[in-house]
Amino acid sequence: xxxxxxxxxxxxxxxxxxxxxxxxxxxxxxxxxxxxxxxxxxxxxxxxxxxxxxxxxxxxxxxxxxxxxxxxxxxxxxxxxxxxxxxxxxxxxxxxxxxxxxxxxxxxxxxxxxxxxxxxxxxxxxxxxxxxxxxxxxxxxxxxxxxxxxxxxxxxxxxxxxxxxxxxxxxxxxxxxxxxxxxxxxxxxxxxxxxxxxxxxxxxxxxxxxxxxxxxxxxxxxxxxxxxxxxxxxxxxxxxxxxxxxxxxxxxxxxxxxxxxxxxxxxxxxxxxxxxxxxxxxxxxxxxxxxxxxxxxxxxxxxxxxxxxxxxxxxxxxxxxxxxxxxxxxxxx
Amino acid sequence: xxxxxxxxxxxxxxxxxxxxxxxxxxxxxxxxxxxxxxxxxxxxxxxxxxxxxxxxxxxxxxxxxxxxxxxxxxxxxxxxxxxxxxxxxxxxxxxxxxxxxxxxxxxxxxxxxxxxxxxxxxxxxxxxxxxxxxxxxxxxxxxxxxxxxxxxxxxxxxxxxxxxxxxxxxxxxxxxxxxxxxxxxxxxxxxxxxxxxxxxxxxxxxxxxxxxxxxxxxxxxxxxxxxxxxxxxxxxxxxxxxxxxxxxxxxxxxxxxxxxxxxxxxxxxxxxxxxxxxxxxxxxxxxxxxxxxxxxxxxxxxxxxxxxxxxxxxxxxxxxxxxxxxxxxxxxxxxxxxxxxxxxxxxxxxxxxxxxxxxxxxxxxxxxxxxxxxxxxxxxxxxxxxxxxxxxxxxxxxxxxxxxxxxxxxxxxxxxxxxxxxxxxxxxxxxxxxxxxxxxxxxxxxxxxxxxxxxxxxxxxxxxxxxxxxxxxxxxxxxxxxxxxxxxxxxxxxxxxxxx
Amino acid sequence: xxxxxxxxxxxxxxxxxxxxxxxxxxxxxxxxxxxxxxxxxxxxxxxxxxxxxxxxxxxxxxxxxxxxxxxxxxxxxxxxxxxxxxxxxxxxxxxxxxxxxxxxxxxxxxxxxxxxxxxxxxxxxxxxxxxxxxxxxxxxxxxxxxxxxxxxxxxxxxxxxxx
Numbered sequence: 001x002x003x004x005x006x007x008x009x010x011x012x013x014x015x016x017x018x019x020x021x022x023x024x025x026x027x028x029x030x031x032x033x034x035x036x037x038x039x040x041x042x043x044x045x046x047x048x049x050x051x052x053x054x055x056x057x058x059x060x061x062x063x064x065x066x067x068x069x070x071x072x073x074x075x076x077x078x079x080x081x082x083x084x085x086x087x088x089x090x091x092x093x094x095x096x097x098x099x100x101x102x103x104x105x106x107x108x109x110x111x112x113x114x115x116x117x118x119x120x121x122x123x124x125x126x127x128x129x130x131x132x133x134x135x136x137x138x139x140x141x142x143x144x145x146x147x148x149x150x151x152x153x154x155x156x157x158x159x160x161x162x163x164x165x166x167x168x169x170x171x172x173x174x175x176x177x178x179x180x181x182x183x184x185x186x187x188x189x190x191x192x193x194x195x196x197x198x199x200x201x202x203x204x205x206x207x208x209x210x211x212x213x214x215x216x217x218x219x220x221x222x223x224x225x226x227x228x229x230x231x232x233x234x235x236x237x238x239x240x241x242x243x244x245x246x247x248x249x250x251x252x253x254x255x256x257x258x259x260x261x262x263x264x265x266x267x268x269x270x271x272x273x274x275x276x277x278x279x280x281x282x283x284x285x286x287x288x289x290x291x292x293x294x295x296x297x298x299x300x301x302x303x304x305x306x307x308x309x310x311x312x313x314x315x316x317x318x319x320x321x322x323x324x325x326x327x328x329x330x331x332x333x
Numbered sequence: 334x335x336x337x338x339x340x341x342x343x344x345x346x347x348x349x350x351x352x353x354x355x356x357x358x359x360x361x362x363x364x365x366x367x368x369x370x371x372x373x374x375x376x377x378x379x380x381x382x383x384x385x386x387x388x389x390x391x392x393x394x395x396x397x398x399x400x401x402x403x404x405x406x407x408x409x410x411x412x413x414x415x416x417x418x419x420x421x422x423x424x425x426x427x428x429x430x431x432x433x434x435x436x437x438x439x440x441x442x443x444x445x446x447x448x449x450x451x452x453x454x455x456x457x458x459x460x461x462x463x464x465x466x467x468x469x470x471x472x473x474x475x476x477x478x479x480x481x482x483x484x485x486x487x488x489x490x491x492x493x494x495x496x497x498x499x500x501x502x503x504x505x506x507x508x509x510x511x512x513x514x515x516x517x518x519x520x521x522x523x524x525x526x527x528x529x530x531x532x533x534x535x536x537x538x539x540x541x542x543x544x545x546x547x548x549x550x551x552x553x554x555x556x557x558x559x560x561x562x563x564x565x566x567x568x569x570x571x572x573x574x575x576x577x578x579x580x581x582x583x584x585x586x587x588x589x590x591x592x593x594x595x596x597x598x599x600x601x602x603x604x605x606x607x608x609x610x611x612x613x614x615x616x617x618x619x620x621x622x623x624x625x626x627x628x629x630x631x632x633x634x635x636x637x638x639x640x641x642x643x644x645x646x647x648x649x650x651x652x653x654x655x656x657x658x659x660x661x662x663x664x665x666x667x668x669x670x671x672x673x674x675x676x677x678x679x680x681x682x683x684x685x686x687x688x689x690x691x692x693x694x695x696x697x698x699x700x701x702x703x704x705x706x707x708x709x710x711x712x713x714x715x716x717x718x719x720x721x722x723x724x725x726x727x728x729x730x731x732x733x734x735x736x737x738x739x740x741x742x743x744x745x746x747x748x749x750x751x752x753x754x755x756x757x758x759x760x761x762x763x764x765x766x767x768x769x770x771x772x773x774x775x776x777x778x779x780x781x782x783x784x785x786x787x788x789x790x791x792x793x794x795x796x797x798x799x800x801x802x803x804x805x806x807x808x809x810x811x812x813x814x815x816x817x818x819x820x821x822x823x824x825x826x827x828x829x830x831x832x833x
Numbered sequence: 834x835x836x837x838x839x840x841x842x843x844x845x846x847x848x849x850x851x852x853x854x855x856x857x858x859x860x861x862x863x864x865x866x867x868x869x870x871x872x873x874x875x876x877x878x879x880x881x882x883x884x885x886x887x888x889x890x891x892x893x894x895x896x897x898x899x900x901x902x903x904x905x906x907x908x909x910x911x912x913x914x915x916x917x918x919x920x921x922x923x924x925x926x927x928x929x930x931x932x933x934x935x936x937x938x939x940x941x942x943x944x945x946x947x948x949x950x951x952x953x954x955x956x957x958x959x960x961x962x963x964x965x966x967x968x969x970x971x972x973x974x975x976x977x978x979x980x981x982x983x984x985x986x987x988x989x990x991x992x993x994x995x996x
Contacts, residue, residue: 077673078535080519080777088517088534118524120534165789171520193788196520196781204679210476210789500902504860507894510887511867518884523874525884526867549929553922722957723967726949729925730971733932733945734979737987746933750926761917762856780887787882 035097035275041072043093044265045101047086048079048169048198053219053301054263055198057132058102060295061265064286069278079197082170083107084119091125095270097279100129103266107173109319113326114172123315127271130283131264131306131314133296135217136237137178138247139166140230142209150234150253153213157188166190166213167202172329175202175215178236178259180328186255190215206230217261218243222300236260243300262318264311280308336466343689347697352395355388356694359396360701363403368411368713369724373421374404374661375770376551379543380728380735382668390672391687395694397668398648401661402454402695405604405644406702409446409637410713413439422604422640425612429625429632436628440571440710441578445630446637447706449586453642454699456590457597461649461692465681468653475654475677477785478796482806484779487656489810490599491768499814501764509769512537513776520784538745539667541736542773545749546766548732550756552725572707574630581621582634588614589638596639597646603659603767604640604647611639645695651676652688655778660767663774670774849906857899857906864895924956940990946972 036042044062048054058075065073078086086101087108093099103126112119139150147153157164168175171194183189193211195202199220206214207229214221214230222243224230232247236259240249250257265283267276284305286292293303306314346352366377378400385393408423413430426446433442475483492502515526516536527533574582592614593607615635616622625632647658655677657663669676680688706713736749759766772779790796798804867888874885932948949968953959959967979987 081517082520085517085519085535092534162791191788191791193785194520195785200679200683204473205476205785208473208476210478498902498905500898500905503894504898504902507864507891507898508860510891511863511895514888514891518874520884523884525874525888526870549925553925554917555921720957720959722953722959723963726952726957726967727971729929729952730945730949730975733929734975734987737936738979743933743936743988746929746936750929750933754926757917757922758856762853763911764856783887784882792877792882 035272035278036069036071040098041074042069042097043099044073044075045086045090045093045099046075046077046079047083047090047101047104047107048077053135053199053217053261053299054102054104056219056299057263057296057301060292061132061283061286064289064292065282068282068285081117082111082173082176082194082196084111084117087111087126088120090266091121091268093268095127095268095272097267097271097275100265100267100279102263103128104174104261104263105315105318106177106261106322107170108266109315110172110177110322110326113319113323117172123319125269126266127269127276128308128311128315129265129267129276129280130287130308131262131311132287132303133301134260134262134304135219135301136235136241136258136260137174138216138218138221138232138235138244139178139182140206140214140216140221140224140232141212142206143228143231145212145231147233148231150248150250150255153233154182154186154188154255157190158186161189162191164190164212165193166215167206167211168192168194168215169199169202170194170196172326174217174259174261176329177322177325178215178257180325181236181257181259182255184325184328185257219300241300242302243297262314264306266311276308336462339685339689340462340693342686343691343693344696346391346686346690347395347693352392352690352694353697355392355396356399356698357701357705359399360403360406360698360705363400363405364407364410364702364705364713365716366400367404367407367409368716373547373551374401375664375766376544376548377404378661378664378668379540380548380731382540382543382664382671382735384735385668390674390684391690393672394669394674394687394691395698397665398691398695399698399701401665402641402644402698403702404661405641406447406450406706407713408640409450409633410443410706410710411717413442413446413633414714415717422608422643423637424605425608425636426633428612429627429629432626432628433630433633437571438578438628441574442630442633443710444572444707445574445578445582445634447703449582449589449634449638450641451699451703452586453590453593453638453640454645454702455696457594457642457645457649458692458695458699460594460646461652461695464649465653465688465692468649474802476800477782477789478800478803479806480655481779481782481786482797482803482810483654483656484775484782485810486806486813487658488768488771488775489813491771493813493816498763501762502768505759505764505766506768506772509772510776510779512542512769513773514780519777519781537748538736538739539671539773540739541745541748542752543664543667543770544732544735545752546756546759546769548728549749549753550760552728553753553757554760555725572710578630582630585615585619585631585635586638588618589635590642593639593642593644594646597643597658598649599658604643607639607643608636611635645699648695652680652692653677655680657771657774660770663771667774849903849910853906853911857903860895860902861899864892864899867892868896928952937988938990941987942972942976943990944972945975 044058046055046058055075055077062073062075078089083104087103090099090101108126109123111117112122139153141147141153147156166179168179170176176192176194179190179192190213193205195205199216202214202216203220203224205211218235218241221230221232225232225244232244234250234253235241235244235247236250236257238249238251238258240247267279271279284307287303287305296303347356362381366374378397381400382397385396388396405422409426409430411417412423412426413434416427416431430442430446433439488506492499492506513536515533516524517534518525524534589611592611596607596610612632612635615631616625619625619631621629621631647662650656650658651662651666655675657666666676674680674684674687732749733746736745737743739745756766786796787794797807871885871888871892874888875883876885876889877883928948928951932944936944946968949971950964953964953967954961976987
């Protein structure tokens with residue numbers, strides 16, 4: 001008799017222990033009307049490691065999304081292969097609205113274009129929900145570097161190609177394209193080092209002086225500049241950035257280079273209309289929330305919202321542009 | 334002062350009622366795993382990872398850490414009462430622990446072991462607090478080549494110390510690395526070893542592999558089951574040690590802390606080495622050394638303090654350098670990575686709130702275990718009376734649920750079964766499993782740092798020897814691997830290490 | 834030490850145990866496969882170290898170590914490992930495979946109930962009462978605890994009446 005009691009007690013203890021974990025998971029068929037079901041959490045996949053701009057933006061948006069949708073939203077980092085691992089996870093999830101993801105172009109637009117990557121998704125596998133920011137690319141050197149201006153740096157890289165290493169956040173990401181565009185227009189060649197987990201790894205390596213040149217986005221260097229840990233020499237946009245007013249644009253220095261990363265949110269293609277509408281509306285609220293916008297600009301990120309449909313059109317335009325420069329960042333055997 | 338403030342902040346975060354419950358549950362489950370002879374800490378921690386995946390990172394890591402050091406406490410109970418160690422690191426305790434049981438001092442032995450564990454664990458955690466800042470600041474010096482070199486040292490230590498055959502340890506390590514490479518290549522994005530299966534693009538699930546290789550294969554390799562032993566919980570009154578027993582234990586605990594803390598810092602050392610060496614230290618230095626083996630309190634207090642000091646000290650290289658010192662820590666590191674936290678110097682810069690909350694919870698956990706362990710001895714012994722078939726069935730139930738819930742797919746259950754068979758084969762061929770877990774976790778990090786290093790040097794392998802830190806580390810790794818050729822004799826305790 | 838070497842001496846004539854040989858062969862084969870396929874992945878590209886570089890090194894280690902192991906075994910065969918309990922392995926593995934195969938069809942509750950009953954009653958020879966109680970707690974009980982307590986969806990049956 002006592003054996004049964006003990007067994008029952010053990011089983012009960014185990015189950016109670018389990019219940020304490022208060023876990024959540026998603027997996028169910030939705031018609032869309034009752035979306036999101038109470039207690040069912042939404043996974044927001046970030047294809048880069050925590051600490052980078054994509055991750056930070058997602059975590060800023062998350063609480064507002066929770067409030068708007070009335071359910072838990074969990075940010076899940078799936079870094080690697082310059083975003084491809086996270087995008088694969090996103091596009092292979094069920095299109096039921098319980099999995100959405102942060103998407104950054106050019107990587108999301110370009111990775112399916114290069115057959116060598118063997119991406120399992122195309123641009124049509126995504127259903128864009130809204131664009132959040134445009135984050136221009138910048139080029140920075142160590143604070144004690146001999147190069148004081150963009151021209152000095154680029155001339156040196158032209159005179160001795162590949163003599164300096166430059167960070168990217170992975171093969172065929174925005175930074176890699178920026179380097180390719182610089183090489184194309186100015187003839188200056190850097191040796192790229194791909195930190196495929198994201199900007200936080202690239203920045204850490206730059207701070208440790210393991211790479212000479214940091215190619216990153218405005219948001220990555222805003223803090224570093226304030227602390228005097230990096231000297232930003234140029235920004236790859238038409239206008240100067242409000243967060244870095246002293247940094248000249250490439251055009252001012254006489255180079256026709258524009259590059260950057262554009263970020264937004266998407267779902268796997270095939271969402272029920274009602275679900276898509278709810279998610280889009282919630283995202284717009286979250287992205288345009290004044291408090292979120294303010295925090296974003298403190299990080300050097302200028303909010304620039306576009307609806308799902310417009311975001312998709314924007315991608316199509318980008319795809320055309322990047323197809324032209326793609327050979328520059330493809331491997332040649 | 335800065336450190337103290339951050340630690341206080343950590344306490345505030347760890348003291349929320351959810352996190353206290355997580356720590357409590359972790360201690361409880363850890364003790365149960367420790368008590369059960371069939372389930373080791375590696376499989377136990379891996380088995381419980383799926384339960385914590387949906388928690389927030391702080392809560393989940395707090396719970397897993399609590400499970401981890403809870404197993405160290407739990408292992409003592411069966412050693413003392415039954416003469417069978419629940420964990421390898423408590424094996425040496427059986428000698429004097431069981432002798433004390435025979436003369437009716439089981440309660441005192443358990444209390445002294447628990448107090449010793451508390452002392453060792455707490456002092457080691459203080460060490461972690463002190464080491465975190467200075468070591469963390471060294472972090473920036475560690476670039477990709479240095480990181481790669483650090484991994485090489487960690488793996489070569491484990492390979493060199495793993496049991497009898499280095500050849501077999503290397504095979505195990507290579508297998509772990511190959512398993513970790515299944516899926517999309519983390520740099521160029523090319524699918525590798527996926528055999529055309531879309532499900533494998535995201536890699537083989539780490540949890541399913543560990544649960545299979547360690548947990549399921551353990552069950553599969555059971556010999557004909559013995560009868561359930563009869564155990565009697567000591568009465569509450571006998572739990573109090575006498576004044577002499579206290580006085581004699583104190584120096585043993587001090588020595589145990591020193592041994593465990595020192596060895597815990599070295600990657601590749603397991604808790605069993607610490608408890609064995611601590612016993613050896615008692616034999617050499619204790620005033621009552623002639624009584625050892627006949628039920629001397631020093632033989633319980635010393636090793637039990639040592640293995641807990643070891644367990645907590647082993648978290649120092651994990652937190653500060655990102656190097657897992659033992660297989661269990663490697664599994665813990667896997668859980669960190671799954672939560673999006675990369676252990677190492679960047680942990681304190683990017684997630685300092687989480688890191689300090691976890692450290693604070695280590696202190697809390699040690700107190701909880703002290704409170705849980707001694708008065709509940711009756712409950713723990715009753716678990717031992719559950720018949721083996723029921724335990725096996727319940728453990729299988731948990732494994733299936735655990736594997737299924739990783740991705741809500743039966744696929745991972747099959748993965749677990751497959752790796753269970755692989756684990757059984759490896760056990761039968763006498764191939765150590767520990768190097769495999771370590772490389773399984775470190776594989777992606779190693780590959781990434783290798784490729785980044787070679788990009789920095791533009792293909793020149795001399796980057797690993799041109800930089801002073803990595804040169805020293807690589808040299809160390811080579812030396813360790815070559816040590817058997819130099820006729821370097823391992824201490825006996827190492828060759829007999831049952832965990833390796 | 835001395836007794837051991839005395840015991841192993843007669844076995845030297847039998848040479849390497851077949852299971853060890855099979856193991857070495859398998860590891861070597863896996864190593865060769867990895868070597869071959871990693872070349873196809875690209876060891877080095879114009880953009881730096883390729884995706885095949887690291888697997889290539891590991892394949893190499895595997896092949897080299899298998900060869901070394903074979904040499905060691907030929908010189909001095911290892912003692913035979915203790916046999917495994919074949920009945921147990923087959924029973925557990927087959928029952929797990931069956932469970933995993935039917936779980937999506939029959940649902941978690943029914944399939945797990947049968948699985949537990951098999952291990953408790955048929956294999957474990959527990960009493961009917963304790964077998965039934967534990968099997969019910971582990972299947973239906975766990976299902977409800979997970980589904981409603983934890984919000985973790987365990988599979989339900991493809992046939993509605995079975996739920």
